[in-house]
Amino acid sequence: MATLKQPQLGQTILALRQEKNITQEELVDRCNVSVRTIQRIEAGEVTPRDSTLRIILASLDYDFDKAFHKVQFKQRIEILNMAWILGSIYFLAGIAETLLDYYRFEPNLPVYFSWVYTCSKMIILTTYIVFMYGFVEVGTHFKSSLLKISAFLMIGSMSIMEIYDIITLFSNFTDEEFLFVKGLEGVAFAGIDIAFGIALFKLSKDLGDVGKITGLLQIGAGLCFLTFILGFIGLFILLPATILEIIILYKMYDRLKTE
CATH class of the missing domain: 1.20.120 (Four Helix Bundle (Hemerythrin (Met), subunit A))
Known part of the structure; x- marks a missing residue:
């Protein structure tokens, strides 16, 4: 997943979140990342660090290493x-x-x-x-x-x-x-x-x-x-x-x- 480029990375996270029926605000509560950061990642505007990506994926019950x-x-x-x-x-x-x-x-x-x-x-x-x-x-x-x-x-x-x-x-x-x-x-x-x-x-x-x-x-x-x-x-x-x-x-x- 770390080698996935934007905007594909943001689209993948968005798809995972929607699959779980989780709002951006709920994801923020789960991973303690600002809603603005989540919005920018899903929009493909920024590429998160691996540590941040691990937290987001873990909050979506998705294994980082498996995805990578x-x-x-x-x-x-x-x-x-x-x-x-x-x-x-x-x-x-x-x-x-x-x-x-x-x-x-x-x-x-x-x-x-x-x-x-x-x-x-x-x-x-x-x-x-x-x-x-x-x-x-x-x-x-x-x-x-x-x-x-x-x-x-x-x-x-x-x-x-x-x-x-x-x-x-x-x-x-x-x-x-x-x-x-x-x-x-x-x-x-x-x-x-x-x-x-x-x-x-x-x-x-x-x-x-x-x-x-x-x-x-x-x-x-x-x-x-x-x-x-x-x-x-x-x-x-x-x-x-x-x-x-x-x-x-x-x-x-x-x-x-x-x-």
């Missing part, structure tokens, strides 16, 4: 729904991104190419952040600190890589320098891929075979990136891994939605 977790649960479902949808967009946009990364080395590129390239990179980054944040929520739900931390690190590493791609397009980096640094990126962030894969594998009891297979694929991709030379194989392994990750998020969304 209910709101968190609803928000988690919404995030997971958004995560698998934007994950699907990220996967499709990634195919276009590969083509743009290839054509950036072509001579005599059209003037608009740099802006198309930049926009595509920003779309990739935005959708990926939401996509990976879905796994932060999965980690929170199953109390997996490793999954939460590795998902945040994945977001950070992707941010660095996409921003680097944009900067180098507008700088004097040679093609060889660009590809060399990209290879080093793969090696540097391979450990994060492996940690993410281990976290998914360890949750196979909760996620089923799809979690186990996805974890193994992610670990395999990370090991390929570590070798530098086999980095291109790691990229191919990430294709089915990403599809399975989208499936994991969708299944989590569908599971929690029905609970």
Whole structure:
């Protein structure tokens, strides 16, 4: 409930009060909060402190912690729904991104190419952040600190890589320098891929075979990136891994939605 924003918070308290057939004045007598404060909260004008909110909800025979977790649960479902949808967009946009990364080395590129390239990179980054944040929520739900931390690190590493791609397009980096640094990126962030894969594998009891297979694929991709030379194989392994990750998020969304 504490994370519920106004005016939804005020509307919820109003609905609870009316359900109990309690007037604002009666609520004031029960919780020792001024009638003006109650009016402003229900009108959505102010957000009460947690201590005040606890008192009001207790006066309405409504458990604060239960309400708080209910709101968190609803928000988690919404995030997971958004995560698998934007994950699907990220996967499709990634195919276009590969083509743009290839054509950036072509001579005599059209003037608009740099802006198309930049926009595509920003779309990739935005959708990926939401996509990976879905796994932060999965980690929170199953109390997996490793999954939460590795998902945040994945977001950070992707941010660095996409921003680097944009900067180098507008700088004097040679093609060889660009590809060399990209290879080093793969090696540097391979450990994060492996940690993410281990976290998914360890949750196979909760996620089923799809979690186990996805974890193994992610670990395999990370090991390929570590070798530098086999980095291109790691990229191919990430294709089915990403599809399975989208499936994991969708299944989590569908599971929690029905609970």
